[in-house]
Amino acid sequence: MPKVTMRVNGREVSGEVEGRTLLVQFLREGLGLTGTHVGCDTSQCGACTVHVNGLQVKSCTTFALDVDGAEVTTIEGMANADGSLSVIQQAFQDHHGLQCGFCTPGMVMAAAALLKENPKPTEAQIRHHLEGNICRCTGYHNIVKAVLAASGQDVSAIAAE
Amino acid sequence: MPKDGIGASIKRREDVRFLTGTGRYTDDINLRGQSYAWFVRSQVAHGKLNKVDTTAAAKMPGVLRIFTAKDFEGVGGLPCGWQIHDRHGKPMLEPKHPVLAEGKVRHVGDPIAVVVAETEAQARDAADAVVIDIDELPAVLDMKAAVAGGPLVHDDIGSNLCYDWGFVEENKAATDAAFAKADHVTTLELVNNRLAPNAMEPRAAIGDYDFATDMHTLYTTSQNPHVIRLLMGAFVLGIPEHKLRVVAPDVGGGFGSKIYHYAEEAFVTFAAKQLRRPVKWTATRSESFITDAQGRDHVTKIELALDKQGHFLALRTETYANMGAYLSTFSTAIPTYLHGTLMAGTYKTPHIYVNVKAVFTNTVPVDAYRGAGRPEATYQIERVIDKAARELGLDPLEIRRRNFIKADEFPYQTPVAVVYDTGDYDATMNKLESLADLAGFEKRRAESAKAGKLRGLGVNTYIEACGIAPSHLVGQLGARAGLYESATVRVNATGGVVVMTGSHSHGQGHETTFPQVIAEMIGIPVESVEIVHGDTANVPMGMGTYGSRSLAVGGSAMVKATNKIIAKAKKIAAHLMEASDADIELKDGKFSVAGTDKSVEWGAVCLAAYVPHNYPLESLEPGLEETAFYDPSNFTYPSGAYACEVEVDPDTGHVKVCAFTAVDDFGNVVNPMIVEGQVHGGIGQGIGQALLEHAVYDGNGQMIAGSFMDYAMPRAGDLPFYKVDHSCATPCTHNPLGVKGCGEAGAIGSPPAVVNAVVDALQRAGKKVSHIDMPLSPYRVWSAIQNA
Ligand code: FES
Ligand code: FES
Numbered sequence: 031m032p033k034v035t036m037r038v039n040g041r042e043v044s045g046e047v048e049g050r051t052l053l054v055q056f057l058r059e060g061l062g063l064t065g066t067h068v069g070c071d072t073s074q075c076g077a078c079t080v081h082v083n084g085l086q087v088k089s090c091t092t093f094a095l096d097v098d099g100a101e102v103t104t105i106e107g108m109a110n111a112d113g114s115l116s117v118i119q120q121a122f123q124d125h126h127g128l129q130c131g132f133c134t135p136g137m138v139m140a141a142a143a144l145l146k147e148n149p150k151p152t153e154a155q156i157r158h159h160l161e162g163n164i165c166r167c168t169g170y171h172n173i174v175k176a177v178l179a180a181s182g183q184d185v186s187a188i189a190a191e
Numbered sequence: 192m193p194k195d196g197i198g199a200s201i202k203r204r205e206d207v208r209f210l211t212g213t214g215r216y217t218d219d220i221n222l223r224g225q226s227y228a229w230f231v232r233s234q235v236a237h238g239k240l241n242k243v244d245t246t247a248a249a250k251m252p253g254v255l256r257i258f259t260a261k262d263f264e265g266v267g268g269l270p271c272g273w274q275i276h277d278r279h280g281k282p283m284l285e286p287k288h289p290v291l292a293e294g295k296v297r298h299v300g301d302p303i304a305v306v307v308a309e310t311e312a313q314a315r316d317a318a319d320a321v322v323i324d325i326d327e328l329p330a331v332l333d334m335k336a337a338v339a340g341g342p343l344v345h346d347d348i349g350s351n352l353c354y355d356w357g358f359v360e361e362n363k364a365a366t367d368a369a370f371a372k373a374d375h376v377t378t379l380e381l382v383n384n385r386l387a388p389n390a391m392e393p394r395a396a397i398g399d400y401d402f403a404t405d406m407h408t409l410y411t412t413s414q415n416p417h418v419i420r421l422l423m424g425a426f427v428l429g430i431p432e433h434k435l436r437v438v439a440p441d442v443g444g445g446f447g448s449k450i451y452h453y454a455e456e457a458f459v460t461f462a463a464k465q466l467r468r469p470v471k472w473t474a475t476r477s478e479s480f481i482t483d484a485q486g487r488d489h490v491t492k493i494e495l496a497l498d499k500q501g502h503f504l505a506l507r508t509e510t511y512a513n514m515g516a517y518l519s520t521f522s523t524a525i526p527t528y529l530h531g532t533l534m535a536g537t538y539k540t541p542h543i544y545v546n547v548k549a550v551f552t553n554t555v556p557v558d559a560y561r562g563a564g565r566p567e568a569t570y571q572i573e574r575v576i577d578k579a580a581r582e583l584g585l586d587p588l589e590i591r592r593r594n595f596i597k598a599d600e601f602p603y604q605t606p607v608a609v610v611y612d613t614g615d616y617d618a619t620m621n622k623l624e625s626l627a628d629l630a631g632f633e634k635r636r637a638e639s640a641k642a643g644k645l646r647g648l649g650v651n652t653y654i655e656a657c658g659i660a661p662s663h664l665v666g667q668l669g670a671r672a673g674l675y676e677s678a679t680v681r682v683n684a685t686g687g688v689v690v691m692t693g694s695h696s697h698g699q700g701h702e703t704t705f706p707q708v709i710a711e712m713i714g715i716p717v718e719s720v721e722i723v724h725g726d727t728a729n730v731p732m733g734m735g736t737y738g739s740r741s742l743a744v745g746g747s748a749m750v751k752a753t754n755k756i757i758a759k760a761k762k763i764a765a766h767l768m769e770a771s772d773a774d775i776e777l778k779d780g781k782f783s784v785a786g787t788d789k790s791v792e793w794g795a796v797c798l799a800a801y802v803p804h805n806y807p808l809e810s811l812e813p814g815l816e817e818t819a820f821y822d823p824s825n826f827t828y829p830s831g832a833y834a835c836e837v838e839v840d841p842d843t844g845h846v847k848v849c850a851f852t853a854v855d856d857f858g859n860v861v862n863p864m865i866v867e868g869q870v871h872g873g874i875g876q877g878i879g880q881a882l883l884e885h886a887v888y889d890g891n892g893q894m895i896a897g898s899f900m901d902y903a904m905p906r907a908g909d910l911p912f913y914k915v916d917h918s919c920a921t922p923c924t925h926n927p928l929g930v931k932g933c934g935e936a937g938a939i940g941s942p943p944a945v946v947n948a949v950v951d952a953l954q955r956a957g958k959k960v961s962h963i964d965m966p967l968s969p970y971r972v973w974s975a976i977q978n979a
Contacts, residue, residue, distance in 0.1 A: 065213065072477075119211070129869075131208075157908040160907040166444050
């Protein structure tokens with residue numbers, strides 16, 4: 031079986047994979063990084079979102095072999111160096127942007143990618159950017175609010191706690 | 192506002208693990224020596240199963256064993272938990288629901304065989320090599336055709352009509368008489384569209400078996416592990432409770448779909464013993480669409496009789512409710528006791544008669560989905576009222592107010608069996624009027640018109656019966672289980688508290704809110720309280736979480752157990768302070784003797800309970816742990832008033848939700864942030880039902896909305912920010928916390944508001960459109976405009 035090597039959350043890892051092994055399978059089963067989730071089989075839900083070389087990708091639609099040599103960041107690599115929650119993670123907690131938590135890793139990864147390219151997005155830009163991430167629990171209200179807050183914008187005028 | 196007790200919006204402690212990728216969902220668990228199951232499923236909706244040839248598949252690499260129905264001879268069928276009696280007192284028809292299909296397949300997705308192999312890929316490869324010989328039969332999909340002599344889904348029961356239920360049968364004559372005399376009758380035929388629940392975590396199950404102790408363990412994506420233990424142990428596999436442990440770890444959403452006992456759970460438990468290896472199964476999303484119980488799917492004719500002033504005189508409905516191919520766990524109760532009992536809504540309607548025909552079809556089984564029966568009831572009532580208001584030229588708010596049960600009329604006995612304990616429907620409607628700025632609507636409408644858009648306003652109210660339920664009552668109605676809840680409160684020697692609750696959290700935040708209640712009762716920090724749930728080995732008993740019951744029923748059990756703890760702790764404190772029990776007060780975590788300055792800390796009392804050197808051992812056992820079971824004396828009745836504003840694009844039929852306001856009466860609220868989050872999520876699903884979602888089948892019984900490419904899940908761009916309010920609280924009178932439940936309200940109250948708004952937009956534009964069936968897709972709305 032072919033071998034892949036990549037840096038995941040700053041750590042060099044390698045392993046044997048089949049040609050059909052998906053990046054998400056390699057992360058979850060090969061590396062035990064189960065924070066990246068699988069919510070669909072048609073590349074629609076975004077629960078599997080990770081960063082590859084700084085770009086947001088769906089790891090369910092990426093072959094492990096295709097990211098040989100790449101820099102991969104998953105939800106497990108998003109907290110601050112001291113283990114505390116990053117600004118985006120903290121905003122999700124502060125604004126109740128998650129309920130069951132299943133879509134959450136993908137949402138955080140997608141939000142982080144957005145804020146990197148657009149540090150002060152509008153509500154509409156956030157909603158547009160999250161089109162590829164489905165949440166069944168929150169009705170998106172608090173997710174959008176959390177992303178606005180994470181970008182340093184005032185969310186006090188948005189209804190609710 | 193208290194710092195962290197009841198009423199405080201403290202942040203959720205469970206978030207940290209979910210935000211850092213360290214949650215533990217079923218598919219995250221891997222057991223040593225684990226094997227993988229892959230199901231071979233029917234690709235046709237209806238057929239005679241002739242032969243399953245596994246010869247070639249069995250020789251494929253890594254295959255351990257292939258199971259078919261033959262392996263399940265002597266194993267029970269998946270049980271239905273609620274027996275309905277029809278209009279004439281006859282029990283419903285109840286066909287067998289085998290773990291693997293026997294002789295016939297009855298819906299696309301019906302499991303036929305299962306391959307277990309060393310890896311998931313090997314199991315999947317071998318599954319493709321299983322050869323199935325099926326004679327396809329005509330599928331029956333339309334409910335009316337099914338009962339009018341269509342092909343039989345179950346040959347052995349002789350009919351596709353599960354039951355023909357009347358409620359209340361004794362009301363029928365008086366209801367018909369009231370219609371005969373009425374000044375005006377409004378009639379509406381409507382469809383409550385079938386939905387796929389689509390919790391974001393697909394179902395998964397791992398079976399494990401310990402040969403040495405004969406102990407079975409099932410890890411599963413369940414809202415109620417004890418119920419699964421009961422159903423699977425007692426009815427399917429014949430495993431006694433003490434030899435079966437069911438664990439539901441972190442669960443990624445449920446919305447009802449993870450209440451039921453499914454074939455895959457029984458399979459992995461059974462196969463693990465046969466193979467003496469753990470067996471794991473995880474659904475693909477495509478599999479979820481054809482195996483998770485779906486929701487709604489009612490076809491209804493509703494009639495409302497009124498006098499000239501718009502007072503309701505009588506209400507009459509006839510509903511066809513789709514059961515799908517088999518009876519799922521709670522399926523039969525949804526269109527009956529969770530639907531018929533709510534047909535009074537928030538109104539005084541003297542005569543009500545509800546008829547429901549439950550029908551078998553060649554589709555995925557239908558069961559409770561967020562709201563379960565109550566959204567169907569609310570939708571009909573609130574749509575027919577809107578139509579009646581238009582016909583009589585009354586304002587939609589005014590006709591509702593004219594018929595509200597008034598605040599001083601509680602407790603209120605409805606004609607459909609239930610007694611509402613509290614409510615103030617005028618208050619919620621008044622609050623809605625101001626919060627949604629209904630007075631400013633005309634101005635906003637003019638703005639929309641300038642942009643070429645048709646703006647509409649829809650309002651409605653809802654009521655629901657939650658906190659299911661008094662066991663003696665549901666027993667009379669056919670439930671095959673009790674519906675209490677249990678809690679054990681364990682106080683440790685150093686004062687920390689662990690609560691083992693039978694409620695299950697799959698997004699609701701119990702790990703945060705339940706400690707708020709205990710902290711408030713004892714006067715200790717929330718950090719001193721920990722919640723344990725989701726494991727039959729650690730929690731004595733539990734009926735689980737559904738029907739917005741966790742706090743109302745599970746929370747009440749917890750309060751009862753905590754009261755026992757406090758009573759015992761007071762005795763210990765009395766001994767330590769050489770005082771009488773009756774004089775002991777507990778405040779802010781400190782016991783004191785009334786009228787003196789003597790006091791002893793909570794921690795010192797707890798320590799004395801476990802290190803009983805100075806302790807009344809002759810009259811009191813050491814230790815500080817209590818269990819309570821709470822069985823409610825009535826349902827709880829959350830209610831509310833909702834408003835939706837939409838813009839319709841007349842050229843495309845596209846509907847945009849511009850504003851949504853929800854005013855709810857949940858009684859007392861423990862954590863407002865979490866309550867509001869529950870309402871947001873429910874509204875999101877309700878708008879999804881109204882505008883986007885439809886689990887639709889083609890004429891051959893193929894689910895043609897079987898993936899997220901085809902089934903329109905609401906996405907961030909489809910939804911607005913919502914305004915929510917829960918300040919008009921009338922606390923529940925019969926549970927200790929005065930709480931009513933908030934989990935389903937949004938999904939119940941929102942669909943009629945959206946549809947009322949769209950119809951309003953078209954009517955104001957002069958289009959004679961009185962109804963459009965959900966989902967209000969651009970095509971449906973555009974067609975309605977064209978045909979008006
Ligand atoms: S799992 Fe990757 S998009 Fe759904
Ligand atoms: S929090 Fe459950 S799916 Fe988003």
